[in-house]
Amino acid sequence: MPVTTQQLIRWKQEGRAIVALTAWDWAIAQILDEAGIDVVLVGDSMAMVALGHATTLPLTLEEVIHHASAVRRGVKQALVVADLPFLTYQESTAQAMRSAGRLLKEAGVQAVKLEGGYPAIAQTVANLVLAGIPVMGHVGLTPQSVHRLGYRQQGKTSEDADRILHEAIALAEAGAFAIVLEHIPADLAAKITEKIPIPTIGIGAGSHCDGQVLVTADLLGLSPKQPPFAPAYADLRGIATQAVQSFANDVRKREFP
Structure with missing residues (x-):
C-alpha cells in the first residue's frame, strides 16, 4: 500500500524508523521507490x-513542478513531498496556498515542505492544512536562509536551542505531519523528538530522530564535496568518470564499436 502521512505518524508511535531520500528525475525516483524508501x-x-x-x-516554482512531475511518475509506493522554493510562500498565506496548490494539482505530489517555524510560518502551515494540503516543516539549518545563517550547525546556544524547540512545537500544533531537523545538536533533536507527537526526520541531527533523510547525490557519491554529516554509500561519480573515460579511449583507439 502507498505510504500516507497518517502512516508516518503511526510509525513514530510504533518506533519504526522512517527512511527518506531526495529525487529530481524519473530514473532516480524509480530506484528509490523500488528500494523501498x-x-x-x-x-x-x-x-x-x-x-x-x-x-x-x-x-x-516552475522548475520544482517540472521535476516533481517526473519524480511522481517514477513513484508508486513512497510518499512524494516537494519543497516550496524561496519566496513562493513567505509573502502571504494566499501566495503559499497558490504555490502549494500548484504542486499538488500540476505535479501530483501528496505534500509540501516549507522552512521555518516562527509565528507567521506556523500560521501559514495551519491555513494550508485547513485547506487540505499536508505540510512537512523544516527547522534548524534552513538553507533558504543561507545568507543569514550560513551552513553552520544551529541550536548550539541555549537561546537558539529554545527557539528551535518552540518552532518545532508550533509547527506540530499548526498541523504539520512531520518536521525535518537539519544540522542541530543530537541532544536538541532528541528533546524535540520526545516533545512533539509527529515524526522528526533528521539530517545531521543525530540518531534520536524518528527517521533520517539525505540528499541522494551525497548518498551515491555524486556530489563534488560531501557534507560533514552525509557519508557516501557509493562512489558513482568515480565509477561514471571511469566509464566515460574508457568509452572515450575506445573511440579514439577505434576499438568502439
Whole structure:
C-alpha cells in the first residue's frame, strides 16, 4: 500500500524508523521507490546537485513542478513531498496556498515542505492544512536562509536551542505531519523528538530522530564535496568518470564499436 502521512505518524508511535531520500528525475525516483524508501523528497537541493547553482535560492516554482512531475511518475509506493522554493510562500498565506496548490494539482505530489517555524510560518502551515494540503516543516539549518545563517550547525546556544524547540512545537500544533531537523545538536533533536507527537526526520541531527533523510547525490557519491554529516554509500561519480573515460579511449583507439 502507498505510504500516507497518517502512516508516518503511526510509525513514530510504533518506533519504526522512517527512511527518506531526495529525487529530481524519473530514473532516480524509480530506484528509490523500488528500494523501498518511505518518503521521496523533491528537495530544493536540486538547485545545487542537479542544476548547478551555488545555493537553493535561484530555484523557481516552475522548475520544482517540472521535476516533481517526473519524480511522481517514477513513484508508486513512497510518499512524494516537494519543497516550496524561496519566496513562493513567505509573502502571504494566499501566495503559499497558490504555490502549494500548484504542486499538488500540476505535479501530483501528496505534500509540501516549507522552512521555518516562527509565528507567521506556523500560521501559514495551519491555513494550508485547513485547506487540505499536508505540510512537512523544516527547522534548524534552513538553507533558504543561507545568507543569514550560513551552513553552520544551529541550536548550539541555549537561546537558539529554545527557539528551535518552540518552532518545532508550533509547527506540530499548526498541523504539520512531520518536521525535518537539519544540522542541530543530537541532544536538541532528541528533546524535540520526545516533545512533539509527529515524526522528526533528521539530517545531521543525530540518531534520536524518528527517521533520517539525505540528499541522494551525497548518498551515491555524486556530489563534488560531501557534507560533514552525509557519508557516501557509493562512489558513482568515480565509477561514471571511469566509464566515460574508457568509452572515450575506445573511440579514439577505434576499438568502439
